[in-house]
Amino acid sequence: MTGLDVRVEALEMVYEVDGEQVHALRGVDLEIAAGSSMALLGPSGSGKSSLLTLLAGLQKPTSGRALIGGQDVSAMSERALLALRAREVGVVMQGPARNLLPYANAEDNVRFAQRAVPRDRRDRLRSPADLLEQLGLGHVRRSRLGALSGGEQQRLSLAVGLAGAPGLLLADEPTSQLDAVNRAHVVEMLVTAAAGGTTIVVVTHDEHIASQVDRTLALRDGEIVS
Numbered sequence: 001m002t003g004l005d006v007r008v009e010a011l012e013m014v015y016e017v018d019g020e021q022v023h024a025l026r027g028v029d030l031e032i033a034a035g036s037s038m039a040l041l042g043p044s045g046s047g048k049s050s051l052l053t054l055l056a057g058l059q060k061p062t063s064g065r066a067l068i069g070g071q072d073v074s075a076m077s078e079r080a081l082l083a084l085r086a087r088e089v090g091v092v093m094q095g096p097a098r099n100l101l102p103y104a105n106a107e108d109n110v111r112f113a114q115r116a117v118p119r120d121r122r123d124r125l126r127s128p129a130d131l132l133e134q135l136g137l138g139h140v141r142r143s144r145l146g147a148l149s150g151g152e153q154q155r156l157s158l159a160v161g162l163a164g165a166p167g168l169l170l171a172d173e174p175t176s177q178l179d180a181v182n183r184a185h186v187v188e189m190l191v192t193a194a195a196g197g198t199t200i201v202v203v204t205h206d207e208h209i210a211s212q213v214d215r216t217l218a219l220r221d222g223e224i225v226s
């Protein structure tokens, strides 16, 4: 399948904290071609996660809009967004446990993420065992979330994000807790997904990831600076 394109128009996100306004995004415009990969860089607090959660439709922008495959996620119903994420958009949020089912084992977490994939795309799915193996998780495939280390949970989150062979993967710092060997596993996984046509947006401080993507973009104080 072909990847989904992304278009961001004048996106602003203002949070209210104790009556004070925090401007997380100050008018971001962005286009990402279908099937291409982009790394999002920038200092802590610059708005990277805010941008990713808006693309995922996990929150609504203060103004502006975000379109995925031509659909305006800023205006979609919760129900439509759930379907979009279950079928088309893989999301790996910062903090691995937030992406996972606590009472299911690793393999079942991956299997669950494949349940809503339409019939005509099922032949593109990789088996949970195969996905876990590629991320160095073969030996813990029957372990529950609580029995996995932080780095194992992080790799499992990526396996779950890619389980449905999505048209778009949104991943927030997928290697922050990993050693060099496992960072390489993750990079290999992202490269495989990109080769399969998945559009990739990855927030990262990892030079290795940044060197493998088509384009890098930096945010500072909620604005694109390069």
Ligand SMILES: Nc1ncnc2c1ncn2[C@@H]1O[C@H](COP(=O)(O)OP(=O)(O)OP(=O)(O)O)[C@@H](O)[C@H]1O
Pocket: 015, 016, 017, 022, 023, 024, 042, 043, 044, 045, 046, 047, 048, 049, 050, 051, 094
């Ligand atoms: N839910 C929220 N409520 C209030 N303020 C928030 C919320 N989420 C983010 N912020 C604020 O918005 C700004 C941008 O945060 P964001 O999480 O997008 O940054 P980031 O670039 O992902 O940082 P990091 O590299 O530390 O993950 C920060 O000042 C943060 O405190």
Ligand SMILES: [Mg+2]
Pocket: 048, 049, 050, 094, 172
């Ligand atoms: Mg963040």
